[in-house]
Amino acid sequence: MTPRRRLTAVLTLVLALALGAGCASPARTPAASPGGAITLGFSAWPGWFPWQVAEERGLFRANGVNVELKYFDSYTDSLNALATGKIDANSQTLNDTLASVAGGAKQSIVLVNDNSTGNDQIIARSGISSLADLKGKTVAAEQGTVDHYLLLLALKKAGLTEADVKFQPLATDAAAAAFVAGQVDAVGVFAPFTTTALKRPGSRAIATSADFPGAIPDHLVVTRDLLGRDPKAVQGLVNTWFDTIAWIRDHRAEAMEIMAKRAGVGVPDYESYDKGTTIFTLDQNRAAFGGDLTASARQISDFLVASELVDAPPPLDGLFAPQFVQAVQP
Known part of the structure; x- marks a missing residue:
């Protein structure tokens, strides 16, 4: 497993955005049209390995979304890929999303994957x-x-x-x-x-x-471009997540094997990491979007400014898109 959650990537991000500001839009791999392939990134963290289960069990297809799942050995690379539009969606921390938005990236949070609860x-x-x-x-x-x-x-x-x-x-x-x-x-x-x-x-x-409950949340984050271009695909990603969590609950042993293999560790080690991560239920997602996330975002924004990682608090308008978890059928 490789380091995740590297907010220092904001320096690289801001440079990339600045270089793209005076010329054509940054290179990206967009879906050709609504219903086209969506590129979803993730990296090494127990709360994100369920995406590997979704791919291997065909749950993206079952939810009508065509996904190219891309695993990043470097979490920082996944942040920069989303910020520059090279992928459509990524799993990342609230801290890093706020840092990216402060640097000019247009991103929205559509799902809470998990909270760190001991890891x-x-x-x-x-x-x-x-x-x-x-x-x-x-x-x-x-x-x-x-x-x-x-x-x-x-x-x-x-x-x-x-x-x-x-x-x-x-x-x-x-x-x-x-x-x-x-x-x-x-x-x-x-x-x-x-x-x-x-x-x-x-x-x-x-x-x-x-x-510190709720201090370190992890999310599925999408580009505003995808959000406006193909909201049906975004809904498919969110629906897939909850179907995957249900599948893991009903087939835990097989799921642990899949996720441990992706993590490059044995099942016993993966089980120990899994215990320090709380995967959010649908009800917890809805409650978080109801207010907890905004409070956490403001607190983290203060940290980013105080740590001189950003010059000014990131704008929160459009950051949270709760309509997708609201539309999931229990």
């Missing part, structure tokens, strides 16, 4: 048993990622700020390695790098995404 963690060495104990300690995380965001939320809960710790910005894999090597006192990482970090003797998670 993002702040892990500390032996002797650090609480968030308050982080004061004055060196903490590593990838700057601008959701795990950096989780660290700030955790520090705030303990009455601290980033200024109270020695923040060490490192890529997620490097941060986990530095922690195991004893170079830092704590680290913010997501699965599977949580497994790596916990190899340090005596280490333990002192905060996880489970402590």
Whole structure:
């Protein structure tokens, strides 16, 4: 599995958009017409591997949508592909979607795949048993990622700020390695790098995404072009997702095999990651679009501005498209 949730990709995104602003529209692979092929991207995260099940079980076709499913080894590449119109849809975090929109991308969220409920963690060495104990300690995380965001939320809960710790910005894999090597006192990482970090003797998670419900949501995001050009296809994608989740529930063993293979891990490892991800039901989707997502978007926007990842809060007009989950037949 490869790193996901890399908000630093916003720099690449803004450059790509700026280069395209003074010339023809960026190169893309659009559907030839309504009903044509839709290119759907996804990458390594337990909440997104159900798309692999959908493809292998023919559930896209069953819902009348022609999908070219594209797996990205690099999550960053999937973000840039959607932002520049090279794919029509992608599964990505709310943080990254907001960063893309702030950079000028025209995107809409049509589905909540999941919330991280434990797979993002702040892990500390032996002797650090609480968030308050982080004061004055060196903490590593990838700057601008959701795990950096989780660290700030955790520090705030303990009455601290980033200024109270020695923040060490490192890529997620490097941060986990530095922690195991004893170079830092704590680290913010997501699965599977949580497994790596916990190899340090005596280490333990002192905060996880489970402590902050709704803070790290993941979504199906589509281009505004697709939304206007072929809303029927968008509905087909959303319908397929819920059919897939139902199929996984009824055929769990087979589904675990499919998803673990796509992830490149054994089923037992995949089962452990799966437990830290809460797949949203239809009712949870409808409730989230009813208000929770807007509140989360505003909070994350503040984080993006404060972290100087964007110059101004991203516009929220048109960001959420709840009509598709509303139209799903239970």
